[in-house]
Amino acid sequence: MIEVVPRVEDRHGRVAKPTAAHPPDSRPDEVLVGGTNSAFPLPLEGCIERGAGSRVWDEHGHEYIDFLLASGPLILGHAHARVCDAVAQQLSKGSAFHAVNRPALELAARIADIPGCVEMVRFASTGTEATLHAVRLARGYTGRDKVLVFAGSYHGSHDLALIGHRGPTMARGGGVPRGVLEDAVVARFNDIGTVEDAFVAHGDSLAAVLVEPQHRSVDPLPAFLPRLAQLCRSAGTVLIFDEVVTGFRLAFGGAQEYYGVEPDLVCYGKILGGGFPLSAVGGRRDIMTLADPALSSSPNFVHVSGTLSGNPISAVAGLATLAELERPGVYERLHGLGERLRAGLAREMRVHDVGGSVIGSGPIAAVKFSETRRPGCDALLRETVNRELIHRGVLVQLQTKFYISLVHTEREIDYAVDAFGAALG
Ligand SMILES: Cc1ncc(COP(=O)(O)O)c(C=O)c1O
Incomplete structure (x- = not known):
């Protein structure tokens, strides 16, 4: 049977949109331009639902080690007590x-x-x-x-x-x-x-x-x-x-x-x-x-x-x-984690013979793929590697940088380095 939806007009004579034209489980790209809140989208499936410490979870239950940290503010990690x-x-x-x-x-x-x-x-x-x-x-x-x-x-x-x-x-x-x-x-x-x-x-x-x-x-x-x-x-x-x-x-x-x-x-x-x-x-x-x-x-x-x-x-x-x-030792810790990540990422680039460099200091690491070793392919390679990292549970925006928090652990840094190597391989 065909359901007849009554035509509803508002006081200006405009036809009202049917209720729930955009239900709460809409896909992001239906109502958010480009399916994103920013000019730097991430290849994620759906919404992030929650975060705790160095991790976030999406609405499908996937867990990620978060190196995005809300684009940098969360140096203490998510939901710090x-x-x-x-x-x-x-x-x-x-x-x-x-x-x-x-x-x-x-x-x-x-x-x-x-x-x-x-x-x-x-x-x-x-x-x-x-x-x-x-x-x-x-x-x-x-x-x-x-x-x-x-x-x-x-x-x-x-x-x-x-x-x-x-x-x-x-x-x-x-x-x-x-x-x-x-x-x-x-x-x-x-x-x-x-x-x-x-x-x-x-x-x-x-x-x-x-x-x-x-x-x-x-x-x-x-x-x-x-x-x-x-x-x-x-x-x-x-x-x-x-x-x-x-x-x-x-x-x-x-x-x-x-x-x-x-x-x-x-x-x-x-x-x-x-x-x-x-x-x-x-x-x-x-x-x-x-x-x-x-x-x-x-x-x-x-x-x-x-x-x-x-x-x-x-x-x-x-x-x-x-x-x-302001607690003692905080910046030593942040710099130590940063050095470990940069050294690991650079090692993986050498091992996989990928041209480029790893830059940054303190709790920041950014990967630059060179255009000379793989002409014209740096952006494409970056996109592919970023997708693969996210697939492996490492949330990062390679177009910008890895942000490191005080609650990241050495094991998480090493996991991200291994995932980067696997993504290059
Ligand atoms: C160096 C720098 N300045 C300014 C901004 C703009 O900050 P906001 O996004 O809070 O407007 C950013 C954002 O990433 C930034 O990296």
């Missing part, structure tokens, strides 16, 4: 106030205590906002428009942050206005000559240099960041360290501490919110105070704001995370 307790306690007191709250204030003080440039802080929710706000502060401070970024960099999803991604003049993807391209100057990381040339050509119109001090897992050459800082100082250009990845990861004091170079502004994200949405821009008082609302009627005022910025849930999760990271 102290983070969960702190969040549960705060939840019952209220999740968001917009107004200043004690946990956010405490966290800001914690950041300002880190040796380096941060004297004052403004919170936001994502790394994208942090880099956006930092650049705006630099432009407001200098009265200049141009910003130097590095080819291949990633600073989030705002227009400027996507420049240089696929080459010197191109943005990553469409929708980025030409005007933004005109205000961007692109140099090459670790190639100080290209930076010096950019300063000769644009020095007096450069508002900022926006740099990931560990650029897409590539460590800076020893003289690179100091020289960059020197060039910025002489030209009156604001040096912004995007520490969304490196902050609290390479060292408690992030890249500033690890590489011993002090910028003017720093952007934090990921680890800062302990797995909840939180980021911050911090830096020199004379730059940061441009965002002081007391200046709002002055032409120098810089707007930096957000509805959930500095919400207490993320702040308590961040404080609990930082407290764990």
Whole structure:
């Protein structure tokens, strides 16, 4: 018998969609664009259902050792007891106030205590906002428009942050206005000559240099960041360290501490919110105070704001995370695990005669397949190996990096290395 579904119209005369047109067990690609939440999809079947420690489980019951760690925030692993307790306690007191709250204030003080440039802080929710706000502060401070970024960099999803991604003049993807391209100057990381040339050509119109001090897992050459800082100082250009990845990861004091170079502004994200949405821009008082609302009627005022910025849930999760990271021996452990993983992955590449390298430092490892040994096949090989790793229960995004947490074990690292070898073989 054919079921007759009554035609239901709303008060504007629009025909209502049948109920449960998209039932709760819909496939991801039916309602999520590309079946994903990000521009870097993973070949997973269906949804991740839960996580505990270094593991996650999908809705089909498959278990994975997680080297994605939510794209980096979960340096303590999933559902860490102290983070969960702190969040549960705060939840019952209220999740968001917009107004200043004690946990956010405490966290800001914690950041300002880190040796380096941060004297004052403004919170936001994502790394994208942090880099956006930092650049705006630099432009407001200098009265200049141009910003130097590095080819291949990633600073989030705002227009400027996507420049240089696929080459010197191109943005990553469409929708980025030409005007933004005109205000961007692109140099090459670790190639100080290209930076010096950019300063000769644009020095007096450069508002900022926006740099990931560990650029897409590539460590800076020893003289690179100091020289960059020197060039910025002489030209009156604001040096912004995007520490969304490196902050609290390479060292408690992030890249500033690890590489011993002090910028003017720093952007934090990921680890800062302990797995909840939180980021911050911090830096020199004379730059940061441009965002002081007391200046709002002055032409120098810089707007930096957000509805959930500095919400207490993320702040308590961040404080609990930082407290764990301050325990003795934490960074030795994270660096030791990182070295073990990098050495293992590099060994497997040699054994299987696959050209390329393993880069990164601290609890970060990234695999770069070379194009020369297998011409044109690096991306394809990466995709195949990534699929195989996931099939073998190792959740990682090879396009970006392996993130390592404090709860990963040596056995899990060795398992991932063996799976990588098997995937190459
Ligand atoms: C270095 C860097 N900056 C900024 C961002 C943007 O952060 P979010 O995704 O929280 O907007 C990312 C994200 O991965 C990043 O790696």
